[in-house]
Amino acid sequence: MAKKKIRIRAKMKGSVTEVKALMSHPMETGQRKNKKTGEKIPAHFIKEVVCEHKGNKVLVANWGVAISKNPYLSFKFSGASKGDMVKVSWSDNKGESASAEAKIG
Amino acid sequence: MKRRSFLKSSVATSVLGVAAGAGLLTPQMVLAAWPKAAFEAKTLDGGMEAALGSSNTIESGEIKIKAPDIAENGAVVPITISTSLPGVDTIAVFIKENPVPIAATYELGSTTQGFISCRVKMGKTSDLIAVVKSGGKLYSAKKMVKVTIGGCGG
Numbered sequence: 001m002a003k004k005k006i007r008i009r010a011k012m013k014g015s016v017t018e019v020k021a022l023m024s025h026p027m028e029t030g031q032r033k034n035k036k037t038g039e040k041i042p043a044h045f046i047k048e049v050v051c052e053h054k055g056n057k058v059l060v061a062n063w064g065v066a067i068s069k070n071p072y073l074s075f076k077f078s079g080a081s082k083g084d085m086v087k088v089s090w091s092d093n094k095g096e097s098a099s100a101e102a103k104i105g
Numbered sequence: 106m107k108r109r110s111f112l113k114s115s116v117a118t119s120v121l122g123v124a125a126g127a128g129l130l131t132p133q134m135v136l137a138a139w140p141k142a143a144f145e146a147k148t149l150d151g152g153m154e155a156a157l158g159s160s161n162t163i164e165s166g167e168i169k170i171k172a173p174d175i176a177e178n179g180a181v182v183p184i185t186i187s188t189s190l191p192g193v194d195t196i197a198v199f200i201k202e203n204p205v206p207i208a209a210t211y212e213l214g215s216t217t218q219g220f221i222s223c224r225v226k227m228g229k230t231s232d233l234i235a236v237v238k239s240g241g242k243l244y245s246a247k248k249m250v251k252v253t254i255g256g257c258g259g
Contacts, residue, residue, distance in 0.1 A: 016218065029226070031204075047139045058214040064144040066200060066208035066226045068181045074222035077214060 008102035010086045017104050019051065020074045021088045029065040045093055046071060052087045053080050080104055143207050149199055152207035153236065156197055157243055162236055165190065168246035170235050179227045179252040188219035190239040196221050197238075201247075202231035227252045 009020045023046065030043030049061040049071075058077045073088075080086070082104055089099035143156035150160035171185040186196055196219065198208040208225045219237060227233075227250060234247045 020222075056214060057212075058217045060212040062139055062144075062210045062212075064205060064207055064209065066203055066205070068224035068226055072183075072222070072224050074185075074220075075211075075213075075217060076220050077217040079216040 004100070005098035006088050006090070006100035008086065008088055008100055010102050010104040012080070012082050012104055016076050016078050017053075017080045017084075017086070018074065018076045019086055019088070021049075021051075021072070023049075023071045023073070023088075023090060023098070025069070025071060025090070025092065027065065027067055027069045027071060031065075043093060046090045047093050049073060049088065049090045051075065052089075053077065053084060058086075140210065143210070144205060146207065147205055149201050149206045149234070152199060152205070153197070153243075156207055156210050157195065157236060157238060159243060162243040162245035165237070165244035165246060168235050168237050168244060170233060170246055170248040172233055172248055172250050174249075175251045175253065176227060177253055179229070179254055181224050182227050182233075182250060182252075183222070183224050184233060185222040186220070186235040186237075188235075188237050188239070188244075190219060190237055190244060193219035193237055193239050195236075195238040197236040198223075198225065199234040199236065200225060200227050200231050201234060203228050 005024045007022045011018050025046050026044055028041050028044040030040060032041045034041055043065055045065050046063050050057055051059040059075050084104045085101045086104055087101045091097040140156050143152050146152040146155050153160040167190050168188045172182060176182040193213055195210060195212055197210040199206045200208050211221050230251045232247045233250050234245055236243055236245045
């Protein structure tokens, strides 16, 4: 089975939904050198993360190379109910993207 | 070599086609304005001006930065920024001593709380600065994080 690119945990605490997402991505800064060739490994990083609930953007993150490898992100929002879906999508500087959804528990 | 790059590009475009068809690449995402100038600015003020329109901020005790006093691994420094300021539109994170100080900006929806948790890379001991845009004004707080092993690579 392919490694999941985005893992999401969404939980209701009272009226607030807490979302925790873990994304698989190298987040290369472009500063690291290939130890064998001495060449710099090109920058490869997530630029934008969009988190949606019922088609509304609850969070848009603009990221740079200073975000750690395999990024973790957590945020809280209200107005959702248990059973609703939350969607997290990212796009990177190479034009790659990924998206996943999770039910709010 | 040529064949490989030809195949690579054709696979890439077909993947994009499938992704676009599957609704993964919505126009909003592809055309969204990633603040390039901010992510290229090599000074803190430059990054703040490019990302937020100004480097003038009001220091606020209502912004809490949770981060380790000493980061053992500069490549993964967990931070949480929370604020009780009302009507927060944007939270921005800067690492003063990084080659490019801006780490991230977060645009919050109207029902989203002033709370962000993420992990950043710090090249060396530095002030971690959180800027919050609330009611059209910029507020900030900072915390010094000591770094034993730098995390920017090289």
